[in-house]
Amino acid sequence: MSEIGIRLAGLGGQGVVLSSVIIGRAASVFENMEAVQTQTYGSDMRGGDVCSEIIISEQKILYPIVNYPDILVVLAQKAFSQHIQDLKENRILITDKNLVEVNNVSKNIKHFCGSFNNIAIDKFKDNRVANMIMLGFLIGKTKILSQASLEKAIVDLVPANVMELNIQAFYEGVILGNNL
Amino acid sequence: MEKNKKIRNADFLQGNIACAEGAIMAGCNFFAGYPITPASEIAHHLSKRMFEVGGTFIQTEDEIAAIANVLGASWGGAKAMTATSGPGISLMLENIGLGVVTETPCVIVNVQRGSPSTGSPSIHMQGDMLQSKFGSQGDYQIIALAPSSSQEMFDLTIEAFNLSEQFRTPVFILSDSLIGHMRERVELPNKEELALFERRRLKSYQGINQKIFLDEKVALMPVFGNGLKANVTGSTHKEDGFRNVSDPKILDNEIKVLSNKILKHKKEIIRIEEVNLEDADVAIFSYGLSSRAVLKSIEVARKERIKVGSFRPITIWPFPDEEIKKLSNRVKTIIVCENNLGQLLPFVKAAACENCQVIFLPPKTLGTLYHTMEIIEKIKEVV
Known part of the structure; x- marks a missing residue:
C-alpha cells in the first residue's frame, strides 16, 4: 500500500485532532505501520478553525504534510469552502450531512455523508461522540485500518469514564459506513 | 492528549x-x-x-x-x-x-x-x-x-x-x-x-595544581556536596577557578581553551546524514524539518535520473565546514534550503565557494514547509 493522506477539518471542540491521533496510533502502534500526524489551529480552543492531517504508509514517510488529501473529512461549512479545492479527482470526501452543504463538487469525487452530529445527540445524548461516529464511518467505508486497531487506540486515548460510550459510538459509525 | x-x-x-x-x-x-x-x-x-x-x-x-x-x-x-x-x-x-x-x-x-x-x-x-x-x-x-x-x-x-x-x-x-x-x-x-556518558567527577584534590576548569581534554567537575570547594564564576578565571580580570593572558587562555575544548573534538561531535551523494552533481544542504521536503524532492528527481543528493547536518554547531569543503570538491552546485532568510548560508558559502557554486532557496512562504515542486524546479534549473 502506498501512502494514504487524510485531512480532517472542522471547528475547535469537534474532536478533529483526537480523531486523527486515534488513526495514527491505530496504524503505528497496533498495525506496525508508519504514521505522521500534524495539526493547525487558531489560538481559540472552541469554535476556531481546526485542521488535522494524518499520513499512513507501509514505508517511511518523508514529507509530513498532506497537500492533496486522498480522503477529506469536513465537519463544518466554513471548512468545506477552505479545503475542497485541494481534493483531486477520484478521491474521497466525507461530510456531516446536517452540518455541511456540499455543492459544485466534481462527479468524479466519491462523496459519502452521514448524520454524525445528529446521531450523537439523538442516540447517545452527547454531541461530543460525533467524532467517534465519523471515525467509525470512515473505517467502515474505506477499510484503511482494522476496527480492532481503532478500538485499541480509542482505549488508549479516551478518558476511562467515557470510554464505553465512545466505543459504542465508533461501532455505530462503522455500521453506518458499511451499510450506506 | x-x-x-x-x-x-x-x-x-x-x-x-x-x-x-x-x-x-x-x-x-x-x-x-x-x-x-x-x-x-x-x-x-x-x-x-x-x-x-x-x-x-x-x-x-x-x-x-x-x-x-x-x-x-x-x-x-x-x-x-x-x-x-x-x-x-x-x-x-x-x-x-x-x-x-x-x-x-x-x-x-x-x-x-x-x-x-x-x-x-x-x-x-x-x-x-x-x-x-x-x-x-x-x-x-x-x-x-x-x-x-x-x-x-x-x-x-x-x-x-x-x-x-x-x-x-x-x-x-x-x-x-x-x-x-x-x-x-x-x-x-x-x-x-543505551550508551550513556556519565559525568567525570572530581573525587578529591590531587594537590594545588589540580585543574578544575579550562582543560581542552575537559577537566573533572568538582560537583557540590562532596566536600570539595570550587569557585564558580563568569568572570575571567584560571584553571583553579579563581578570578583574574586584569591580565589579558588569562583572558586569552580562557577564550582559547574553551573554544578548543569543542573545536579540537569536532570529529567526535559532528554528525552528518548523506543520502544519494555518491554520484551527485548537485547537493542540497538542509537540516531539521526542511530536510524532509528535500529528501522527498530528491526521491522524485532521482526517478527522472537527475543526479542530486542530500547533505544534512544533524550537528549544526560546531559547524561542519570541513565536511562541506569535501562535498564542494565533489559537486558542481550546493543548494541551501532553510526556513529563514539564509542564516547558515554564509557558513556554507565560506566552506564551499572556492570549489563550487552555492545557491540559496528559501521556502516560497517563510513559516511553511517547502512544496516539493519548489525544490525540484530549482534542481532542474541548476542541473
Whole structure:
C-alpha cells in the first residue's frame, strides 16, 4: 500500500485532532505501520478553525504534510469552502450531512455523508461522540485500518469514564459506513 | 492528549513528548522551565514524569530563573534540562554564556516558532540558528543538534545529554513547532542497551595544581556536596577557578581553551546524514524539518535520473565546514534550503565557494514547509 493522506477539518471542540491521533496510533502502534500526524489551529480552543492531517504508509514517510488529501473529512461549512479545492479527482470526501452543504463538487469525487452530529445527540445524548461516529464511518467505508486497531487506540486515548460510550459510538459509525 | 499511562516500546508520540521521554531515558533528573508555545508540552509532560523517576520539576517565575536553576542543579550533580522557544532563549542568553564559561553540562531545548520578537507561536521556522551560537556576548563555542522527526527528538535529546556531560558544556536542541507538535512512530530502546556518558567527577584534590576548569581534554567537575570547594564564576578565571580580570593572558587562555575544548573534538561531535551523494552533481544542504521536503524532492528527481543528493547536518554547531569543503570538491552546485532568510548560508558559502557554486532557496512562504515542486524546479534549473 502506498501512502494514504487524510485531512480532517472542522471547528475547535469537534474532536478533529483526537480523531486523527486515534488513526495514527491505530496504524503505528497496533498495525506496525508508519504514521505522521500534524495539526493547525487558531489560538481559540472552541469554535476556531481546526485542521488535522494524518499520513499512513507501509514505508517511511518523508514529507509530513498532506497537500492533496486522498480522503477529506469536513465537519463544518466554513471548512468545506477552505479545503475542497485541494481534493483531486477520484478521491474521497466525507461530510456531516446536517452540518455541511456540499455543492459544485466534481462527479468524479466519491462523496459519502452521514448524520454524525445528529446521531450523537439523538442516540447517545452527547454531541461530543460525533467524532467517534465519523471515525467509525470512515473505517467502515474505506477499510484503511482494522476496527480492532481503532478500538485499541480509542482505549488508549479516551478518558476511562467515557470510554464505553465512545466505543459504542465508533461501532455505530462503522455500521453506518458499511451499510450506506 | 496522551492519556495512556505507560509509554510503549513503539509508540505514537508528539515530538515534544519524545524529547521529554528521551531526557528521562538519558537520566535527566532536574527540569526547570516556564511555559511557552510551542514548547510547553515538554514541561507539561515532565511535570508528571519527573516525579515518577524521583527527579525535580520546577515551574519558575520566568525563563531567566529557569536557566539559573538548571545551572545550579547541574553543579549540584543533576542532569538538568530546560525547554523554551526563541523568546525564552532571548531571556536565557546571559546565563547560557555563564553556563559555557563555567563549563556546566545542561541541555537547552529550543522549539523554534515564528520570529522575531513575540512572532507567531504556532508557526514553524528555523529562525534561531545563529542566536544559539552568537546570542551571548563574546567568543565561545556551543554544541547544537537539529532533529527532523519525533524519533530524532527522542534520540538527539539523549545524545545532547551525552555530549553535554562529555564536554562539560550546554548543548542545544534546535527543533521547531511543527516537529514539536507532530506525532510519529517512535521506537524506544531498553535503557540497558543505551550508551550513556556519565559525568567525570572530581573525587578529591590531587594537590594545588589540580585543574578544575579550562582543560581542552575537559577537566573533572568538582560537583557540590562532596566536600570539595570550587569557585564558580563568569568572570575571567584560571584553571583553579579563581578570578583574574586584569591580565589579558588569562583572558586569552580562557577564550582559547574553551573554544578548543569543542573545536579540537569536532570529529567526535559532528554528525552528518548523506543520502544519494555518491554520484551527485548537485547537493542540497538542509537540516531539521526542511530536510524532509528535500529528501522527498530528491526521491522524485532521482526517478527522472537527475543526479542530486542530500547533505544534512544533524550537528549544526560546531559547524561542519570541513565536511562541506569535501562535498564542494565533489559537486558542481550546493543548494541551501532553510526556513529563514539564509542564516547558515554564509557558513556554507565560506566552506564551499572556492570549489563550487552555492545557491540559496528559501521556502516560497517563510513559516511553511517547502512544496516539493519548489525544490525540484530549482534542481532542474541548476542541473
